[in-house]
Amino acid sequence: MGGFAARKEPAQGVALPLHAKALALEDTQGHRVVIVTLDLLGLTGPVVDRLAAAVERRYRLGRDRLLLCSSHTHSGPVIDDQLAVAYDLSRAQWDAIRAATRRIETQVEEVVGKALASIRPVRLRSGQSSAAFAGNRRTAFPGGPTDHAVPVLSVERPDGSRLAILFGYACHNTTLTAEFVRYHGDYAGVAQAELEHRHPGVTALFLAGCGADQNPSPRGSVELVNQHGKALADAVDRALGEARPVAGDQLRAAFTTVTLDCSPPPPAETWRARLQDSNPYVRRHARLMLDAIARDGQVQASEPAPLHALGIGDLNLVALSGEVVVDYALAIKRTYGSSTWVAAYTDTVFGYVPSVRVLREGGYEGGEALLYFGRPGPFADSVERTMMEGVEGLLATVRTA
Ligand SMILES: [Zn+2]
Structure with missing residues (x-):
């Protein structure tokens, strides 16, 4: 199971089924977008590249x-190999993970096709409410910046009956902790299941x-x-x-990949010294860095960060890759209006931003978490400017006047 270094056992079954869901939208001029939501920790660059290529080939969707x-x-x-530094896994277990990753990719490809094949006339409504269970984990609770907004998009048939609900919330999906060893979508999984129960026939999709x-x-x-999931479902219903x-x-859709620079990585002798560190994660990370130096002559000191923006009528949605801190959502909404929908964990989840x-x-x-993500060190100070300039360029393309 992915996400906690402290969890040492494999999954003991399914507590709440995990889903891949897709919302395909097409406007009157034939422009299409597909939003896939996944009950997963995140995807890696190679997985996204393969999926995007397969979807482009099969469905002509860019x-x-x-x-x-x-x-x-x-x-x-x-x-894939996401957070490999964090886990003690055998070669056979990594092989099984690679095979399972490929099976999931095939399933995602299929669900995109199914969504595109079931496009029909709809009307859209959007709204926003709030839920209060997210707390800034860097400060005592309550305290520190939060974004309690719950943006919602309702997809309805011409007669007003509902087909799909897309909703978002800015909070780590980690109500369940490392001792929990069954598959579960956490609060976002409960909220989706709860909304699908309250609105029979509707597909509920969550954007982190x-x-x-x-x-x-x-x-x-x-x-x-269950408490947080139901609180979020209540907020969606409001x-x-x-x-x-x-x-x-x-x-309208816009996409770019910005390059986030890391602060200059230390020389090889520093990594070699860390092979003797008492912390096993520091040792494994140092081994990974030395392997990269042996293979490529250097460690990768920058990170490609894919960024999306969509204009759905007058609704603007920004979807960022990585684990993005709340300051970004607050800054984007300050600049572009509080109705702007800001999502993260889109495409690749390469580390914290x-x-x-x-x-x-x-x-x-x-910066400390970059160890587990197998990155050489913290991002440089330019990270915020690079991300925000990327967003600015995308929104200039998709926003209506
Ligand atoms: Zn995280």
Whole structure:
């Protein structure tokens, strides 16, 4: 199971089924986008590249029009070699993970095809409410910046009956902790199941927001995961009650990949010295860095970060890769309006994306976590400017006046 270094047992069955779901939208001029939501920790670059190529080949849908959004549940399977430093796994277990990853890719490809094949006339409504269970995990609770918004998109048949609900929230999907060893979609999984129960026939899809530095509060039990999931479903229902028609019938998509620079990595002798460290994760990370130097002559000191923006009528959605801290969502909404929907964990989940504030403060999201993601070190101070300039360029393309 993916997400916790402290979890040493393999999954003991399924507590709540994990889903891949797809919402395909097409405007009157034939522009299409597909938003895939996955009850997974995240995808890696190679997985996204393979999926995007397969979807382009099979369905003629471009990379800019496919959003692969993970819920960041920590009670799902390990995908590809993500967070390899964090896990003690045998070669046979890594082989099994690679095979399972390929099976999941095939399933995602299929669900994209099914969604595209079932396009029919719809009308859209959007709204927003809030839920209060996310707390900034870098400060005592309550305290520190949060984003409690619950943005909602309702997809309805011309007669008003509902087909799908897309909803978001900015909080780590980690109500369940390392002792929990069954597959489960965490609070986002409960909220989706609850909404599908309350609205028979509807598909509910979850988009994780910039909740990298946010945790559910309190957390640590099945009782609490059900409590938070239902609180989020209640918030979605409140937003649906006040949702207004999306104005405009055009679908616009923009996509770019920005390069996030890391601070300069230490020389090889530093990694060699760390092979003797008392911390096994530091030793495994150092081994990974030395292997990269032996193979490529250097460690990879930058990270490609895919960024998407969609204009769905007058609704603007920004979807960022990585584990993005809440400062980004707050900054984007300050600049572009509070109705802007900001998602993260889209396409690749390569590590934490701190703001300059969080980077300077340090700590887990500021740089320490990059060890587990197998990166050489923290991002450089340019990280926030690079991300925000990327977003600015995309929104300039998709926003209506
Ligand atoms: Zn995380």
